[in-house]
Amino acid sequence: MTVKHLSMPELADACRESGVTNVGLWREPVQTYGVERTAKLVRDAGLTVTTLCRGGFFTALDPDERAAALADNRRAIDEAATLGTDTLVLVSGGLPAGSKDLHGARERIADALTVLGPYAEEHGVKLAIEPLHPMYASDRCVVSTLAQALDLAERFPAHQVGVTVDTYHIWWDDQAPAQIARAGAGGRIHTFQLADWTTPLPEGVLNGRGQIGDGAIDMREWLGHVTAAGYTGAIEVELFNDALWARDGREVLAETAARFVEHVVR
């Protein structure tokens, strides 16, 4: 998504040029290019697909909408398996129109996971509940903290349901380091994502994620937390940012790789 303006073949080429060997993919561009075709493309390019984003949106009240969401999430699990990744990231959904019941919405997420956890396991895929920043609680994701995500995930086996740790969503939370330890102890850190926090936030607050190093988040500190919790998996950089998307995609990828080295691993 960081370079969503690149086509799939351009993405594969740009990864090769930048020395990037792992890539997290989103469903929409994969579907546009074709799931099998994308799987072959990344395989031929020597790329490992770290995660597929995203399933979720489990909070509808209408039974038909709920059935449609389950069906769509089964397809997402199938797609993940075809792409060769073992992790599907979940954005769980906001409040239904007119509802003020956060607790009920969170329980409907658990209901959906009861169905989807075993289906994912059969396909060799783990589900990764992503707590989103509380500013998305009404319209996108009623799971706002790692603690809430783990309260849900821990109702299921860790190889079925874990969490996504994304710095952008949790950096403000002084409880998050302890929750990362909790997640790691349970084998539930299914992916680790980075974006920096910059202000002012844009209208709608969706596409203002900062390039690594541009904002308020100490990336090394969070890497230290997940590492101390035993996480050894891939680290994804996921930047929704209109200003980045207005630039050349290869340049953005190269810059992101350089920032990653400078602010995260060096």
Added chain:
Amino acid sequence: MTVKHLSMPELADACRESGVTNVGLWREPVQTYGVERTAKLVRDAGLTVTTLCRGGFFTALDPDERAAALADNRRAIDEAATLGTDTLVLVSGGLPAGSKDLHGARERIADALTVLGPYAEEHGVKLAIEPLHPMYASDRCVVSTLAQALDLAERFPAHQVGVTVDTYHIWWDDQAPAQIARAGAGGRIHTFQLADWTTPLPEGVLNGRGQIGDGAIDMREWLGHVTAAGYTGAIEVELFNDALWARDGREVLAETAARFVEHVVR
């Protein structure tokens, strides 16, 4: 602030017309009209000043800036005493430019309160730390949850330092009801404020607070929490909203009073 486009005398008139007998004031319009003059105006109008907003901004690293902040907060305490309110609301401040150290910033808030708590007590004023929504953590307030606010407040006597409970900032937090109980048990709920959560958020996310009843927050539920915690003080409606400010102030005040009856107390 809900009707900030009204002058002080217009505000007093509009309160009388709407049957509003309590008003929370902000420092800037009070200073513009004059502190003593405002005190006389509200006294003559039979209005009780519930709180003064706002002190705070304690997180600077520069010693001169820190001294200036302490001096300004002493003035704010003096102003509160002159206006006859016993509560000064605190917006604690964000990260200094270039800093990524949330913990250090929170400790500097405690340092300031060590000085200001006794000064406030001498003047019959209580300080009310307001946790602001996590979307303001970098640029406005590093205190993002009631738990964090209470962790700070409890270092001091309750008659010196407590918290502001504002639905807009905490509605997403499943830990907030327990923290309200904690605050109530300690006698630390120094004010209770309402605004509704509506989306999409505007650019900068400052002036998008929803009119009561327009958004995702169940106001009666939160009133229930503070009531169960023993709170019997005033309830303030504080709406930063460009659309409301574009309308006639008396009409907005009357609408707000009607919404309050419909969605909160009836």
